[in-house]
Amino acid sequence: MDQPSLKAVLGQAQAFFASKGLRFTKQREAVTTLIFRTHEHFRPEELCERLRKSDSSASRATIYRTILHLVESGMLREISLGGGERLYDPNFLQSPHHNHLICVDCREIVEFEDPNLDIMQNCITRRMGFSPTEKALRIEGRCDRLRLLGTCKNMKSGKPKKRIGSKRV
Amino acid sequence: MDQPSLKAVLGQAQAFFASKGLRFTKQREAVTTLIFRTHEHFRPEELCERLRKSDSSASRATIYRTILHLVESGMLREISLGGGERLYDPNFLQSPHHNHLICVDCREIVEFEDPNLDIMQNCITRRMGFSPTEKALRIEGRCDRLRLLGTCKNMKSGKPKKRIGSKRV
DNA sequence: ATCGGTGCAAAACATTTGCAAAATA
DNA sequence: TATTTTGCAAATGTTTTGCACCGAT
Numbered sequence A, B: 001m002d003q004p005s006l007k008a009v010l011g012q013a014q015a016f017f018a019s020k021g022l023r024f025t026k027q028r029e030a031v032t033t034l035i036f037r038t039h040e041h042f043r044p045e046e047l048c049e050r051l052r053k054s055d056s057s058a059s060r061a062t063i064y065r066t067i068l069h070l071v072e073s074g075m076l077r078e079i080s081l082g083g084g085e086r087l088y089d090p091n092f093l094q095s096p097h098h099n100h101l102i103c104v105d106c107r108e109i110v111e112f113e114d115p116n117l118d119i120m121q122n123c124i125t126r127r128m129g130f131s132p133t134e135k136a137l138r139i140e141g142r143c144d145r146l147r148l149l150g151t152c153k154n155m156k157s158g159k160p161k162k163r164i165g166s167k168r169v
Numbered sequence C: 001a002t003c004g005g006t007g008c009a010a011a012a013c014a015t016t017t018g019c020a021a022a023a024t025a
Numbered sequence D: 001t002a003t004t005t006t007g008c009a010a011a012t013g014t015t016t017t018g019c020a021c022c023g024a025t
Helices: A006-019 A026-036 A045-052 A060-073 A115-128 A144-149 B006-019 B025-038 B045-054 B060-073 B115-127 B142-148
Strands: A078-081 A087-089 A099-103 A109-112 A130-143 B077-079 B087-089 B099-103 B109-112 B130-141
Touching: A006 A026, A006 A060, A026 A045, A026 A060, A045 A060, A060 A144, A115 A130, A115 B115, A115 B130, A130 A144, A130 B115, A144 B130, B006 B025, B025 B045, B025 B060, B045 B060, B077 B142, B115 B130, B130 B142
Parallel strands: A099 A130, B099 B130
Antiparallel strands: A078 A087, A099 A109, A130 B130, B077 B087, B099 B109
16 A cells, blocks of 8 residues: 555544444454455455454455445445446545546556546537536556567567556556 | 438448348348337347337347447447446448437437547647547437426426436537 | 357355454453 | 344345247258
């Protein structure tokens, strides 16, 4: 974990739960920790798996319910990178406006921001008579290095690396 | 159906299936017709329902499999408007670069295009070393009319209208 | 006769929910 | 004690799959 220390994140979560009159139980803390300890995007089921391997524990139901709470708090966001899979992204806490670029070859996910893009999106939205509340841009592309050199840093001996995690830019 | 006549669409589908050495059976034609007869976004299960009500028929399995073929052909696109629901959009045939704006109040979906946005997205992508293959921008917003006047054309006596269909802009 | 293609029913998943027991303010 | 929260297991809902049969070349 880097920028906002895990401790700060846990504090924010605790504050949110408290503001709703909810308890920050050890299960909820464990789930929150597991989510924000890395920058990895995750599927709920993967989180269950991860938690099972850790020293703490929480039932599947609790994990799903905690995820919903964290989404409601705005700390966690559901994203969709295609395939109808429900994926969660813990990185909006550090970069609230980031977008996703996915390499179609190696599935690497690059997170990026661009203020100009944001501005333009705002204009377009307002021109249509709406006030934007949330924007999600997903770009799929082919890595130039791979196309030109036949390999890229995410390819391992010709085999694309399956990655759910993300890289910041 | 308007622009590309249904007949033309069916022809294109047939050509695709043929190019793959596959047959354009009456079930596949029925599914294709049902999909492209309107501009509605749909969930596979809804399509099953629609087909059950029509005079033609195809099993659930066939419907799912045909959808996959049509996506592969590029005629149909999977989109995600949040909530992890798998939705399909038949409108990329007419407007290959459109994006989606969803009203958070009434869930109306507005499809829109903007060449400048496309250009900017291209630049950003290339700057990161990628060649874009596909882009999906989803904006959620609040309709100004509703916010200012307390009502909007999609609200029916205060109750938001649930809409899966789309409006072109 | 040979390949697909179809339809059924089962399987595979992911997610939600009801409820009794446990934990906590 | 009152109220949440948890965990289990069952229910739900969607999508995929195996397989026997059907149909077209």
